[in-house]
Amino acid sequence: MTRIAHIPVPQFKRIVIVGAGFAGLKLARSLFNSGYQVVIIDKNNYHQFQPLFYQVATAGLEPSAISFPLRILFQKQKRFHFRIAELLEVHPESKIITTSIGELEYDYLAIAAGGVTNFFGNKNIENQAFTMKSVSDAILIRNTILGNYEKALNQTDPEDMAAYLNMVIVGGGPTGVEMAGALAEMKKYILPKDYPELDFDLMKIHLFEASGNLLGGMSEKSGSKAQEYLKKLDVDVRLHTQVTDASPGKVMLKDGTVHKTHTLIWAAGVKAITINGIPVTSIGHGGRILVDEYNRVQELKDVFVLGDNCLIQNETTPKGHPQVAQVAIQQAKNLAKNLINEKTGQSWQKFVYKDKGSLATIGHNLAVADLPGMHFYGFPAWVLWSAVHLMSIIGVKNRFFIMWDWIWNYFSYNQTLRLMIRPKIKKEPAE
Amino acid sequence: MTRIAHIPVPQFKRIVIVGAGFAGLKLARSLFNSGYQVVIIDKNNYHQFQPLFYQVATAGLEPSAISFPLRILFQKQKRFHFRIAELLEVHPESKIITTSIGELEYDYLAIAAGGVTNFFGNKNIENQAFTMKSVSDAILIRNTILGNYEKALNQTDPEDMAAYLNMVIVGGGPTGVEMAGALAEMKKYILPKDYPELDFDLMKIHLFEASGNLLGGMSEKSGSKAQEYLKKLDVDVRLHTQVTDASPGKVMLKDGTVHKTHTLIWAAGVKAITINGIPVTSIGHGGRILVDEYNRVQELKDVFVLGDNCLIQNETTPKGHPQVAQVAIQQAKNLAKNLINEKTGQSWQKFVYKDKGSLATIGHNLAVADLPGMHFYGFPAWVLWSAVHLMSIIGVKNRFFIMWDWIWNYFSYNQTLRLMIRPKIKKEPAE
Numbered sequence: 001m002t003r004i005a006h007i008p009v010p011q012f013k014r015i016v017i018v019g020a021g022f023a024g025l026k027l028a029r030s031l032f033n034s035g036y037q038v039v040i041i042d043k044n045n046y047h048q049f050q051p052l053f054y055q056v057a058t059a060g061l062e063p064s065a066i067s068f069p070l071r072i073l074f075q076k077q078k079r080f081h082f083r084i085a086e087l088l089e090v091h092p093e094s095k096i097i098t099t100s101i102g103e104l105e106y107d108y109l110a111i112a113a114g115g116v117t118n119f120f121g122n123k124n125i126e127n128q129a130f131t132m133k134s135v136s137d138a139i140l141i142r143n144t145i146l147g148n149y150e151k152a153l154n155q156t157d158p159e160d161m162a163a164y165l166n167m168v169i170v171g172g173g174p175t176g177v178e179m180a181g182a183l184a185e186m187k188k189y190i191l192p193k194d195y196p197e198l199d200f201d202l203m204k205i206h207l208f209e210a211s212g213n214l215l216g217g218m219s220e221k222s223g224s225k226a227q228e229y230l231k232k233l234d235v236d237v238r239l240h241t242q243v244t245d246a247s248p249g250k251v252m253l254k255d256g257t258v259h260k261t262h263t264l265i266w267a268a269g270v271k272a273i274t275i276n277g278i279p280v281t282s283i284g285h286g287g288r289i290l291v292d293e294y295n296r297v298q299e300l301k302d303v304f305v306l307g308d309n310c311l312i313q314n315e316t317t318p319k320g321h322p323q324v325a326q327v328a329i330q331q332a333k334n335l336a337k338n339l340i341n342e343k344t345g346q347s348w349q350k351f352v353y354k355d356k357g358s359l360a361t362i363g364h365n366l367a368v369a370d371l372p373g374m375h376f377y378g379f380p381a382w383v384l385w386s387a388v389h390l391m392s393i394i395g396v397k398n399r400f401f402i403m404w405d406w407i408w409n410y411f412s413y414n415q416t417l418r419l420m421i422r423p424k425i426k427k428e429p430a431e
Numbered sequence: 432m433t434r435i436a437h438i439p440v441p442q443f444k445r446i447v448i449v450g451a452g453f454a455g456l457k458l459a460r461s462l463f464n465s466g467y468q469v470v471i472i473d474k475n476n477y478h479q480f481q482p483l484f485y486q487v488a489t490a491g492l493e494p495s496a497i498s499f500p501l502r503i504l505f506q507k508q509k510r511f512h513f514r515i516a517e518l519l520e521v522h523p524e525s526k527i528i529t530t531s532i533g534e535l536e537y538d539y540l541a542i543a544a545g546g547v548t549n550f551f552g553n554k555n556i557e558n559q560a561f562t563m564k565s566v567s568d569a570i571l572i573r574n575t576i577l578g579n580y581e582k583a584l585n586q587t588d589p590e591d592m593a594a595y596l597n598m599v600i601v602g603g604g605p606t607g608v609e610m611a612g613a614l615a616e617m618k619k620y621i622l623p624k625d626y627p628e629l630d631f632d633l634m635k636i637h638l639f640e641a642s643g644n645l646l647g648g649m650s651e652k653s654g655s656k657a658q659e660y661l662k663k664l665d666v667d668v669r670l671h672t673q674v675t676d677a678s679p680g681k682v683m684l685k686d687g688t689v690h691k692t693h694t695l696i697w698a699a700g701v702k703a704i705t706i707n708g709i710p711v712t713s714i715g716h717g718g719r720i721l722v723d724e725y726n727r728v729q730e731l732k733d734v735f736v737l738g739d740n741c742l743i744q745n746e747t748t749p750k751g752h753p754q755v756a757q758v759a760i761q762q763a764k765n766l767a768k769n770l771i772n773e774k775t776g777q778s779w780q781k782f783v784y785k786d787k788g789s790l791a792t793i794g795h796n797l798a799v800a801d802l803p804g805m806h807f808y809g810f811p812a813w814v815l816w817s818a819v820h821l822m823s824i825i826g827v828k829n830r831f832f833i834m835w836d837w838i839w840n841y842f843s844y845n846q847t848l849r850l851m852i853r854p855k856i857k858k859e860p861a862e
Contacts, residue, residue: 005587006628045577046850064493069849071625081628084581084851101585135852146476150515154532156436194502197437197512397839401832408828418500419477420515421566 004102007081010037013107015339016097018087020047020070023112023307023328030336032077035343039106041085041099045070048135049393051325052402054175056138058182059146059417060409063135065401068394087113090277092300108302108339111275111289112332115308115323118269118286128246129266132175141265143420145183148262149191152198159260165203166261168251170243171268172209173216174360177226179265180207181362184233189413205234206259208241210268215368217322218358222368225377229362243268270323272309284311288320293350295335306331312351321353325392330354359385364410435533438512441468444538446770447528449518451478451501454543454738454759461767463508466774470537472516472530476501479566480824482756483833485606487569489613490577490848491840494566496832499825518544521708523731539733539770542706542720543763546739546754549700549717559677560697563606572696574851576614579693580622583629590691596634597692599682601674602699603640604647605791608657610696611638612793615664620844636665637690639672641699646799648753649789653799656808660793674699701754703740715742719751724781726766737762743782752784756823761785790816795841 012035017024020042031038049066056063074080085099096105117131130141145167152164167183169176183205192200207214207230213223214230214237230237242254243264251259272287282299284290288311289297295310297303307328311320321327331351338348357371359381367381376384386406393399443466448455451473462469480497487494505511516530527536548562561572576598583595598614600607614636623631638645638661644654645661645668661668674695676683682690703718713730715721719742720728726741728734738759742751752758762782769779788802790812798812817837824830 005585044851045581046852062493062495063852064848064850067850067852071849075624078627083584139852150476153514154436193506196509400835404831417495418502419495419498420475421477421494421498421570 001098001103004039004083004085004099004104007039007104008037010079010107012036012343014039014105015108015110016041016104016106017110017112018042018097019112019114019309020044021050021112021114021307021328022325023114023309023332024110025070025073026329026332027110027112027306027336028080029073030333031339034336034340035079036339037079037081038077039081039083039104040070040074041083041087042070043084043086045082045084046135047073047394050133051174051389051392053132053135053138054179054182056135057132057141057145057179058186059142059419060182061402061405062417063139065398065405066393067135068398073394087111088276090275090300090303092277092303095302106302108304110304110306110335111309112306112328113273113275113309115270115272115286117266118271119266120269122245125243125246125264125266128248128251129170129264132179132265132267142417145263146418146420149195149198151262153195158199158202161198162202162204163249163260164262165198165200166259167203167205167263167265168243168259168261169205169207169265169267171266172207172211172214172223172237172239173267174358175267176207176209176265177214177230177360177362179267180205180230180235180237181233181366184230184235185363185413188233190418194418204236206236206238206261208243208253209237209239210242212239214239215358215360217324218360218368219370219375221375222358222360222370222377225368226360226362229366229368232366233363270308275305275309278303284313284320286311294338294348295331295351304335306335317353324358326356327353359388361385364413432529432534435470435514435516435530435535438470438535439468441510441538443467443774445470445536446539446541447472447535447537448541448543449473449528450543450545450740451475452481452543452545452738452759453756454545454740454763455541456501456504457760457763458541458543458737458767459511460504461764462770465767465771466510467770468510468512469508470512470514470535471501471505472514472518473501474515474517476513476515477566478504478825481564482605482820482823484563484566484569485610485613487566488563488572488576488610489617490573490850491613492833492836493848494570496829496836497824498566499829504825518542519707521706521734523708523734526733537733539735541735541737541766542740543737543759544704544706544740546701546703546717548697549702550697551700553676556674556677556695556697559679559682560601560695563610563696563698573848576694577849577851580626580629582693584626589630589633592629593633593635594680594691595693596629596631597690598634598636598694598696599674599690599692600636600638600696600698602697603638603642603645603654603668603670604698605789606698607638607640607696608645608661608791608793610698611636611661611666611668612664612797615661615666616794616844619664621849625849635667637667637669637692639674639684640668640670641673643670645670646789646791648755649791649799650801650806652806653789653791653801653808656799657791657793660797660799663797664794701739706736706740709734715744715751717742725769725779726762726782735766737766748784755789757787758784790819792816795844 014037046067055061085101088098119126148164155161215223245252289305308323334351361367365379367385369381445468477498486492516532519529550557579595586592646654673685720736739754765782792798796810798816800812
């Protein structure tokens, strides 16, 4: 395999970062002007702001508002090199990675490739379900649900019509809850105006959760508040409910019930991306790679794993940290500090997770917030949720556009992005 | 074939409009509260603002900024029905159309299906070239050119690298000129910052025009001014130059020259969409349907054709009107007035085209304007161009977003939309 082109020999040392999600991007930005050469690879040329995928899927936000072109961020860093590439394998013995565009030597390797949807081996569900793990996924959901409303209009049998209107969301974590809330508000405020010919009493939005409460990572009170808000919005929330199978137009539950729907959204599980070359003995539950408190793969030299991809198991976190943005960001900050310390001969610091709290939003003025030592709900939680997400978004322009979009949608209850812009495909021009 | 569902029997009469481009949309909006039942069909659920496709293709504007969801426009019109559908055939004898979702009777039929790219029968060029006739086309170009810069980075041979950087634009009308200008500004201001590893001296932007001047529909002075501006931006403009063939990575000219490029953009011709059921004797040049001065197909009863789709040939317009937005909009207004007059028994008015002038922009402060009785260039023309386009865009929010984008880009020379958001495809869930 040839070497990746146009990357010079580093003056000091080279850090290769795989993945530009929350962890990878934070690590890269924390290494600005550090003297290291930094090579970042990602499948896409943009960073994706995962917490707002559901708003793209429900036509509330533009895909570009939550996607940030990586090259703009690195423009002023002369020692930074970005490439669109996929990691094929790590060769820890020779300190080389092979990728879709060639191979490259590293001094330090930081893997932050994140997770993918976990269907727990069920191929039928995988074939029928829509996922929420990328901006492209979100656009596909947007186009599909808008397309299904249009198809509903072509049905004369009420049952067929209902199958195009019904939504089944599986998984009562933040993604499932936020998606159900946004769809319910769309049903309540927008669809009857857009489709006066359709009978929206036929439409049911179901949220199925296998465990006994919603928002498992948050307090019980927040879970039950979220459930209360969703019921207010006429969502059929069912706990202790497992989806076991799916076929075209149908979703089957464990108790034998069959729901007719063309829209099955699966937000019920994540598994870490598989990295070739990592020894099997370093793989923990959910496919996560076992690392020590420095995020280092203990069996390997100079290989680090961050965020959803990794697992730190000790007395305080026997099951590892939750797979959330805050953990990823804090691990990246800690690793960056350690690598900079290494350069100056200072000692390494262990990673300690500081839980800043959790937030989830259900709809207009409806949100839940667990902060250290306090919980609150409704309008104040919703304002906090909005402020936190706005501040976390990269780029002044993106923040401004999202704020404007939110203000517009808040008062008008009428998102203007209900576009089915279908992808046009052209065969790849031959080389 | 079954009837299109959920469209009631009209209280008065039904007008069916095919296509929601400039002509179809103007006609529909001019028939608000007219008492007619109006059924609009289009392939997409949005109106597309064609004059700014090139800015989407060059990452200057969001696709949604120039796409407007049709259902929002018709929300308050109880007698309006919109359907996503394609026209299959007109049956003038029974006053029925057949479409992809069923058949429908009409009292009046207005066809405004527009045009498609004309490759003049050259299949090789059709296979290699990118077109600029829809928002989806523009997104494909954006993704392709950004992808080609990334691929250029993986080349070690300068000639291979150049092939990914070079652009060939064919056709010196407004689309070709505006596209060439925007790409040249991207090359000058953005690419060297985004890709410090690439040698942009290798990159050539070519604009080939078969005739003797650019902007054929405008004054000769404007054409030569545009040429001067493009040369200033280092675009290789060649007149009297015909592209005769293409193969993967190559474009061939009539004089035997071969240009190596992976980006061939074809803006050299339009032909009217073919409408099944229109008698051959009513088809004029470029596939346009011959109509009288009321936009009526003379051989048929109550069938009208508007915009790029039609051809009014008489002493004043022996070759027909230019295929531009102004003609389409004015014809639609005139037809709406006539249909409303018909209702009250008033007489019909002939269509008379009022040329309000033409504008084209090449880059920052570089534009040309032909107004009745005056021509001007440079900054004032550029301001006028911006104002006219902003006012023509539908929707307060879209106008605001575009204005903000333009102001941002004007001062920063740095569009923030350089995203290759790849379409995700899921097989159509079976019915």
